[in-house]
Amino acid sequence: MSDMKTRLNAAVFGEVMLRLSAPGREPLLRSARLETWFGGAEANVAAGLAALGHSARVITALPDNAIGDACLGELRRSGLDTTHVVRSNGRMGLYFHASGAMQRPAEIVYDRAHSAFSLMPHEGWNWDAALDGVDWLHLSGITPALGAAPARAALDAAQRAREQGAKVSFDFNFRPMLWQGREAEAGAILGELVAQATLLFSSAGDLARIMPLELTGRREADFDSSAKAAFARFAGLECIVTTFRQSRGTLEQTLEARLASRDGVIAAGPETLAGIVERIGGGDAFAAGLIDALASGTDHQTALTDALTIMAVKHSIPGDQCTVRHSDIAAWREGSDLKR
Numbered sequence: 001m002s003d004m005k006t007r008l009n010a011a012v013f014g015e016v017m018l019r020l021s022a023p024g025r026e027p028l029l030r031s032a033r034l035e036t037w038f039g040g041a042e043a044n045v046a047a048g049l050a051a052l053g054h055s056a057r058v059i060t061a062l063p064d065n066a067i068g069d070a071c072l073g074e075l076r077r078s079g080l081d082t083t084h085v086v087r088s089n090g091r092m093g094l095y096f097h098a099s100g101a102m103q104r105p106a107e108i109v110y111d112r113a114h115s116a117f118s119l120m121p122h123e124g125w126n127w128d129a130a131l132d133g134v135d136w137l138h139l140s141g142i143t144p145a146l147g148a149a150p151a152r153a154a155l156d157a158a159q160r161a162r163e164q165g166a167k168v169s170f171d172f173n174f175r176p177m178l179w180q181g182r183e184a185e186a187g188a189i190l191g192e193l194v195a196q197a198t199l200l201f202s203s204a205g206d207l208a209r210i211m212p213l214e215l216t217g218r219r220e221a222d223f224d225s226s227a228k229a230a231f232a233r234f235a236g237l238e239c240i241v242t243t244f245r246q247s248r249g250t251l252e253q254t255l256e257a258r259l260a261s262r263d264g265v266i267a268a269g270p271e272t273l274a275g276i277v278e279r280i281g282g283g284d285a286f287a288a289g290l291i292d293a294l295a296s297g298t299d300h301q302t303a304l305t306d307a308l309t310i311m312a313v314k315h316s317i318p319g320d321q322c323t324v325r326h327s328d329i330a331a332w333r334e335g336s337d338l339k340r
């Protein structure tokens, strides 16, 4: 387990949305209520890092209205530095969500076009100020999917972070619904961002979008060979990581993880989950856990195993953001039903 020798000055750049969820296990909009949460892949990682003891800054744009105010309050409640949250024109991005039940899968409907974040011109961001003192920047493939301006801004941020010697993590997070009509551009834009990353969260299928790869359908072998090809192509990459989920309906899953470095490949898991409370944000919790452990100089095997446990624990916590602390790792493994 990481011992917090290193406290990161981390930053994330990306859109934060208001999530509107059908209550319980209901399908969408079958009753009069929706539950509200705030989340977004990058902010979820920042919240995870803050819970693990790091300083984490969210760089985003929120509408200058009561919804933006509420979101800002929620980010602060998660312990995040909101100094570089811009208030601007445009709306709050939304997503609707139903968690599914049994073999009826969860469902997400995005309603985020023309959001304050996606409308920000790329030259509207002040990277000198926003990345001042930052030693780790986390980005995801969701941001370039939101339009040309956010794509350019993400690239500017990544380049600036690398120039100042910060590590850059990039979660491929390929969302087909957000790339509709622009699929042809995706590979080139995502490839440029991967080229800036030191830590990459991606599957073999993701990597096949940015480079020619022959995949066999055997997930471990495909991951290992695609990681090898990515290391040959991208000189700055230090680690490539993926998680595998095997679902038996919405309540039971098995999680596994695999990490490739230039020294070889290691694996962690399985973590077997039953009675899942919340699936959203699991991948982001994993990313936060891994960044935390790698930044603390933890060996790769411990880092991967702890990150997978943090991902598992997140499945017990409602909402998008990860509030898992280091002490929760041991408690989860102990499996006791009451901590006091």
Ligand SMILES: O=C(O)C(=O)C[C@H](O)[C@H](O)COP(=O)(O)O
Pocket: 039, 040, 041, 042, 044, 142, 173, 175, 279, 280, 281, 282, 283, 284, 285, 320
């Ligand atoms: O799709 C988007 O644009 C989002 O940012 C919504 C989600 O909150 C995260 O993507 C969660 O992703 P997982 O951690 O893999 O569950």
